[in-house]
Amino acid sequence: MSLGPPTSAITLQPAAHGSAPQAVSRAPTKVTIHPVALFSILDHYLRRNDTQERVIGTLLGTRNETEIEVRSSFAVLHSETDEQVAVDMEYHRAVYDLHHKVNPKEVIVGWYSTGSNLNTYSALIQNFYMQETVPHQAIHVALNTGAVSGEEAGVKAFVSSPVGVNPRPENCVFVPIPVELRFQDTERSGLDLLTKTAAEPTSTTAQPITDLQVLEDALTQVMAMLDRVLAYVSAVLAGERQGDPAVGRYLMDTLGASTEDLEKGGFQASLQDTLMLTYLANLVQSQAEVSARLALAP
Incomplete structure (x- = not known):
């Protein structure tokens, strides 16, 4: 794909040169992206040539009438200069067929x-x-890696809309749409491992996490969240801070304590469950520490 000198237009037109515009369905209202697709994009960016300012690729996934779910992606070869841009369309179609x-x-x-x-x-x-x-x-996902000074890392999604009486591919506008990251429960341990490794600059090699460590980390997080909730509730009851009705309703729903439950002692039962969870978390943590010390003992 070769282009002439760039103009002030920044968007697209769904019809090809010399053909009538093709009918398309309504634009999606939401885009969700799986971590696998983002990791693939970042890997492509890290492996780019030094002369490339950006990399491009194809997004794959599923769609319905209102939402697109991006599950994976693959790189597409392209070169870009001030005078033209070239995209290897044959490579794109071959990889997609596979x-x-x-x-x-x-x-x-x-x-x-x-x-x-x-x-x-x-x-x-x-x-x-x-x-x-x-x-x-078609959607366009722009991933800002944060490598450029002054630009914050983030992900944005766009759809295109034609502009002008006689629309052309270069006479359109990109319209942003909401985008969010979605991952399965089975992917959480991998994401936690990557996050933990990134937060420790002295660690150069990620080590697999055992099931016991995953359970310990999960229970530790639950304990920390319970401590935050208890501190917040105590501060509100003591008059140290103003309570938020939305937070109160959320806590009531989470603990399953409706007005009827409170009258029947349901809140007390929920509190007992919370205390039991805290006890089990402390027990598992102590067992993990003992096991680690025994493993290091001569």
């Missing part, structure tokens, strides 16, 4: 790029992906 054989339920939902620069080239790349997702809208 992926589709393994995961037939995942389809092309859009594309990604790193950085926050949306320009004419972005619009024309978006136009190509619109043709790949017809009759659905």
Whole structure:
């Protein structure tokens, strides 16, 4: 895909050059992204050439009428200069065909790029992906790695909308849509391991976490949250801070203490369960410490 000099337009048009616009479904209202897709994008960015300011790739996932779920992604070869941008479309289609054989339920939902620069080239790349997702809208996910000074790391999602009486691919606008990170319960331990490793600059190699350590960490987090709740409730009861009705209702729902439950002693039963959980957490922590000391003993 070769382009002329960039213009002030920064968006797309779903129809190709010289053809009538194609009908597309309504734009999605929400995008959810799995960690696997984000890790793949970051890995692509780390392996880029020194001359590349950004990398692009294809997003794969599932969709319904209002939501798109991005489950995976793969890199697409491209080069970009001030005069033109070239995208290896044949490589994109070949990799997608291979992926589709393994995961037939995942389809092309859009594309990604790193950085926050949306320009004419972005619009024309978006136009190509619109043709790949017809009759659905293609999304664009912009991942800011935070490597550039003054720019905060984050993820944004966009859909495109044509602009002008005679729409062209480079005469459109990117419209932001809500995006959130979603992960399965089975992925939590892996994410916790990566977070823990990133928070410890002296650690260079991530070590697998045993089931006992996972349980201990989970119970420790529960204990910390219970301590925060107890401190908040104590401060409100002592008049040290003003209570938030929303927080109070949330605590009532969490503890299962409705007005009827309070009259029947349901709150006391919930409190006993909480204390039992705290006791078990302390017991597991003590057992883990004893086991670790025995393992280190000569």
